[in-house]
Amino acid sequence: MKVLVPVKRVLDYNVKPRVKADGSGVDLSNVKMSMNPFDEIAVEEAIRLREGKNGGGVTEVIAVSVGEQKCTETLRTALAMGADRAILVQTDEKVEPLAVAKILKAIADEEGPSLVILGKQAIDDDNNQTGQMLAGLTGWGQGTFASKVELAPDSVTVTREVDGGLETEKLTLPAIVTTDLRLNEPRYASLPNIMKAKSKPLSNKTPADYGVDVTPRIKTLKVVEPGKRQAGVKVADVDELVNKLTVLGIRK
Amino acid sequence: MKTLVWVEHDGGSVKDATLSAVTAASKLGEVHLLVAGQGVDAVAQAAAQIAGVGKVHVADDAAFAHALAENVAPLVVELMGHHDAFVAPATTSGKNIAPRVAALLDVMQISDILSVEGEDTFTRPIYAGNAIATVQTSDAKKVITVRTTAFEKAAATGGSGTVEAVAASGADKGVSTFVGSEIAANARPELTSAKVIVSGGRALGSGEKFRELIEPLADKLGAGVGASRAAVDAGFVPNDYQVGQTGKIVAPEVYVAVGISGAIQHLAGMKDSKIIVAINKDEDAPIFQVADIGLVGDLFKIVPELTEKL
Ligand SMILES: Cc1cc2nc3c(=O)[nH]c(=O)nc-3n(C[C@H](O)[C@H](O)[C@H](O)COP(=O)(O)OP(=O)(O)OC[C@H]3O[C@@H](n4cnc5c(N)ncnc54)[C@H](O)[C@@H]3O)c2cc1C
Ligand SMILES: Nc1ncnc2c1ncn2[C@@H]1O[C@H](COP(=O)(O)O)[C@@H](O)[C@H]1O
Numbered sequence: 350m351k352v353l354v355p356v357k358r359v360l361d362y363n364v365k366p367r368v369k370a371d372g373s374g375v376d377l378s379n380v381k382m383s384m385n386p387f388d389e390i391a392v393e394e395a396i397r398l399r400e401g402k403n404g405g406g407v408t409e410v411i412a413v414s415v416g417e418q419k420c421t422e423t424l425r426t427a428l429a430m431g432a433d434r435a436i437l438v439q440t441d442e443k444v445e446p447l448a449v450a451k452i453l454k455a456i457a458d459e460e461g462p463s464l465v466i467l468g469k470q471a472i473d474d475d476n477n478q479t480g481q482m483l484a485g486l487t488g489w490g491q492g493t494f495a496s497k498v499e500l501a502p503d504s505v506t507v508t509r510e511v512d513g514g515l516e517t518e519k520l521t522l523p524a525i526v527t528t529d530l531r532l533n534e535p536r537y538a539s540l541p542n543i544m545k546a547k548s549k550p551l552s553n554k555t556p557a558d559y560g561v562d563v564t565p566r567i568k569t570l571k572v573v574e575p576g577k578r579q580a581g582v583k584v585a586d587v588d589e590l591v592n593k594l595t596v597l598g599i600r601k
Numbered sequence: 602m603k604t605l606v607w608v609e610h611d612g613g614s615v616k617d618a619t620l621s622a623v624t625a626a627s628k629l630g631e632v633h634l635l636v637a638g639q640g641v642d643a644v645a646q647a648a649a650q651i652a653g654v655g656k657v658h659v660a661d662d663a664a665f666a667h668a669l670a671e672n673v674a675p676l677v678v679e680l681m682g683h684h685d686a687f688v689a690p691a692t693t694s695g696k697n698i699a700p701r702v703a704a705l706l707d708v709m710q711i712s713d714i715l716s717v718e719g720e721d722t723f724t725r726p727i728y729a730g731n732a733i734a735t736v737q738t739s740d741a742k743k744v745i746t747v748r749t750t751a752f753e754k755a756a757a758t759g760g761s762g763t764v765e766a767v768a769a770s771g772a773d774k775g776v777s778t779f780v781g782s783e784i785a786a787n788a789r790p791e792l793t794s795a796k797v798i799v800s801g802g803r804a805l806g807s808g809e810k811f812r813e814l815i816e817p818l819a820d821k822l823g824a825g826v827g828a829s830r831a832a833v834d835a836g837f838v839p840n841d842y843q844v845g846q847t848g849k850i851v852a853p854e855v856y857v858a859v860g861i862s863g864a865i866q867h868l869a870g871m872k873d874s875k876i877i878v879a880i881n882k883d884e885d886a887p888i889f890q891v892a893d894i895g896l897v898g899d900l901f902k903i904v905p906e907l908t909e910k911l
Contacts, residue, residue, distance in 0.1 A: 365865060366728040375732050387847075446700070447709045470847060474727050476712050478700035481670065485704030490671055490776040493697050496840065506780065510840045511693040512793075512849070513784040518669070521776045530830060530847065531840060566709040570722070570735040578872060581893035583884075587906045590878075590896050594911070597876060599797070599822070599855050 350406045350463040350500075350522075352395040354432065355413045355453055356388040358423040359473040372571040375473075384423045387468025389430075389535040390528040394498060395466050396431040397533065404500030407463075409433045413456060415449050417441055421551065428546035429538030435551040440563060448556070448563040450482035455559035457487060462523060464505060469494050469527040480527035490520030496531040602630030602720055605658070605680055607689035607698065610636065610644045617794045618690035620651065620754035625747040626688040627653050627755070628717035634658065634762065635680060637673055639666035649762035652755050657762045664772035667779035668694050672772050674701040680767070681706060686743035691850075692793075695746050708740035715751040729846040729869035749793060750852035750873060785839060792844070795825030797855045800844055800871070803831035804860025804882075804900060811837040814904045815859060821911045827851065827871075829861045845870035860900045863888030880904065 360366060361381040369376045384392075398407040412427035414420040415438040424435035438452050457465060467480040484491035492498070492507025496515065499506045508517045510529045538546070556563045584590045604626040609616040619634075626632045632653055636645045637660040645659040658680060664672045677687055677698070687702055689695035691713045703710040714723040715733065722737045723745070792798060799819040805811040811832065819826045827849070828842040844851055846869035856874035861867060863879070863886055871877070872891050879892035880900050889895045896903060 360728070362866070366731040368732045375728055445709050447704065447707070450704055472729065472846065475729065475846065476710070477696050478703070478710050478712060481697060481700035482704035482710075484670070485674060485701040488774075488776070491697070491701065493670075494693060509693075511782075511784075512841060514782065514839055514841050515784075516667075516782040517780040519778045519780050524776075529840075530843075531834065566738060566740050567711065568737045568739070570737055572727070572732050572734045575726070575730060575733050578877075578891045580890050581877075581895065583889070583895040583897060587896070587903055587910060590894065590907060591910045593894050594878075597855075599876070 351409045351411060351460055352398060352407055353411050353413060353453070353457060353460060353462040353465040354388070354391050354395045354427065355449070355465070355467050355479070356392065356423050356427050357385040357468070357471045358382050358414065358416055358420045359385045359471055362386055362472055368572055368574045372573060374569065374572050382419070384426050385468050385471050387470060387528050390530070390532050391466040391468055392427045392430050392432060393533045393535040394528060398500055403498055406500065406502060411436065411460060411462070413438065413453065415440065415444050415452055424551055425546050426538065428549045429543040430536060431542070434549055436554060437551060438554045438556060438559070440556050442563045443565065444563045445565055445567060446476050446478040446482055447566065448561055449479050450486055451561045452556055452559050453483050454486040455561060464500070464522065464524060464526060466526045466528065469529055480525050484525040487525070490524045492518055492520055492524065493527045494529040495526050496529050498526055498532065602685040603683070604629050604632055604686040604688050605677070605684040606632060606634050607687070607695060608634050608636045608644065608648050609690055609692055609694060610638065610641070612638060612641065613643055615644060615647050615651070615757070617754060618692050618749045620757060621749035621752040622688050622690040622747045623651055623653065623755040624752040625714065625717060625745070626686070629686055629720055631655050633684065635660070635677065637665040637668065637676060639663050645764050649764050650758045650760050651762070652759040654760045654762035657764045658767050659764055660767040660769045662769035662772045664769065668698065669777050669779060670698045670701045671774045671777045673698050674705055675774070676767065676769065676772065677702045678705045681742060686745060688745045688747060690749050691746040699744055699746050703744035706742050706744065708742050708744055709738060710744045710746065711736060711738060712746050713748045714745055715748055729865050730872070731865065748850060750850055789819065790825045792825045792827055792849050792851050795851070795853050797822045797824035798827050798851055798853045799824045799857045799859065800827035800829065800861060801832055801837070801859045802829040802861030803835060805832060805837055808837040814900070818857070818904055818908045821908055824857070829867050858888050858892070859904060861888055862886050863891065
């Protein structure tokens with residue numbers, strides 16, 4: 350069985366985003382970029398499956414990234430974590446989830462994976478769409494927001510983090526899974542593995558190779574900073590806090 | 602424009618999130634609803650009472666019992682033949698279903714809208730709410746999820762919608778089955794609609810301490826209980842307590858953050874609260890930059906004293 354893992358290059362989660370003065374977007378020049386944290390979890394899960402944890406049968410893990418040349422770094426990170434090979438679908442356009450899903454559909458048609466594991470959400474645009482869209486395009490089952498994945502030869506059982514707690518679904522393979530925070534703790538790539546990753550296969554493609562039109566459907570008219578909260582007051586002790594709460598009518 | 606709103610329900614009653622989605626949809630035009638489920642007569646009747654609602658489409662079938670996206674999305678797509686927009690609250694079920702619908706309609710979804718600026722223009726948060734984008738779609742049909750805290754709830758009564766059954770033959774697509782759920786019965790107010798929330802962070806140290814300190818304070822304030830990711834990851838509380846960029850978005854009258862540092866991912870979920878109270882032993886903790894009332898000190902001393910004096 351093959352597992353496909355789409356990984357996105359995003360602003361590192363520790364960096365505070367700055368809105369550009371001209372209102373055209375968030376400034377990404379000279380800032381640290383990393384693999385989307387949910388995608389690290391996806392790569393980790395795929396590798397664990399290949400290692401025979403949570404169900405066996407996985408023989409190959411393929412990482413895919415859609416974006417500019419620099420996404421190669423993100424793919425090398427996935428390879429260093431343990432993915433077997435990588436595909437860069439290179440474009441300088443900002444590719445929306447729908448187009449990413451179409452590219453992934455074409456790759457899935459070509460590679461025939463049993464499972465595609467994506468992040469639940471890219472932390473830059475916070476869209477939370479691509480996995481569900483890919484599932485729609487392929488007609489496959491979708492186990493979104495997964496906190497547990499158990500693979501069997503012809504099905505996958507996914508425990509999902511939902512608003513009220515947890516929910517479990519069984520999906521026929523092939524299927525789509527999107528990761529939530531509690532699924533696993535991603536490993537760090539060791540130095541020897543980082544070296545090894547440099548010689549793992551990485552193929553270069555373009556959206557045109559897959560016949561996908563990546564023209565955006567959504568135009569960003571402007572990007573602004575949200576209204577800032579004023580820092581309030583510090584109180585000296587509990588009595589003063591109780592007073593404040595009383596004045597504000599917060600005490601029951 | 603005719604909109605179709607996804608009704609989030611628990612089998613018996615309509616969830617509040619639906620009411621916010623109705624308000625957002627009403628800014629686009631005529632509001633129709635979709636109630637999907639099994640044995641949902643009562644829900645359909647309740648939905649028809651929502652102020653401003655026209656038609657209520659009801660799809661009653663075992664295949665829809667657990668709102669499996671694989672079965673529900675084709676149903677929505679069919680109804681979208683005579684609607685111009687599909688609107689769902691950005692709950693876990695809305696987020697699960699809407700993008701699948703969008704892909705089947707070949708449109709880009711607009712996620713988590715904060716406002717409707719025009720029939721094709723919306724604002725939405727990006728980068729954990731550190732930026733607000735105004736976006737315009739060129740798709741003829743719209744698929745939208747709604748940040749419920751950004752829209753007033755429509756009145757649950759006063760409407761007079763007409764209920765219409767949707768044929769649901771062949772609804773089970775056969776690729777997914779519901780196995781079970783662990784939905785904790787919780788006597789407390791739901792986080793997304795609570796007036797007051799008390800949230801605990803990593804500093805609590807254990808599930809026992811969390812219950813021992815946070816719960817009584819929440820009881821005193823009639824509050825819902827939330828948590829930071831760190832507290833959930835450490836297993837102090839279940840996953841559905843998580844407030845933040847990738848958890849629940851809340852905007853209560855009062856949010857009390859106890860032993861939470863205020864990472865941007867946490868702030869993303871609560872910084873629209875009316876009044877923020879923070880208790881933290883580190884006077885430089887970022888949470889104090891957004892707190893209206895801050896108290897610097899050891900929560901293990903402060904919280905019991907506060908609970909007692911309230
Ligand atoms: C992809 C991604 C998504 C994320 N999504 C979310 C999300 O949705 N929600 C979320 O909350 N986080 C999220 N995070 C995690 C976030 O970055 C922080 O790690 C997390 O919010 C920290 O939780 P905390 O404040 O409880 O812990 P810490 O940052 O460890 O803070 C503990 C605080 O307690 C204080 N403290 C310690 N002891 C005491 C004491 N005795 N008395 C008083 N104060 C004390 C400390 O001064 C400190 O400020 C996400 C991270 C990533 C990478
Ligand atoms: N450009 C991209 N390249 C590769 N994977 C992507 C890309 N965009 C989104 N994804 C995948 O889709 C997931 C959800 O992203 P989104 O729908 O944009 O929030 C991410 O966590 C990735 O796994």
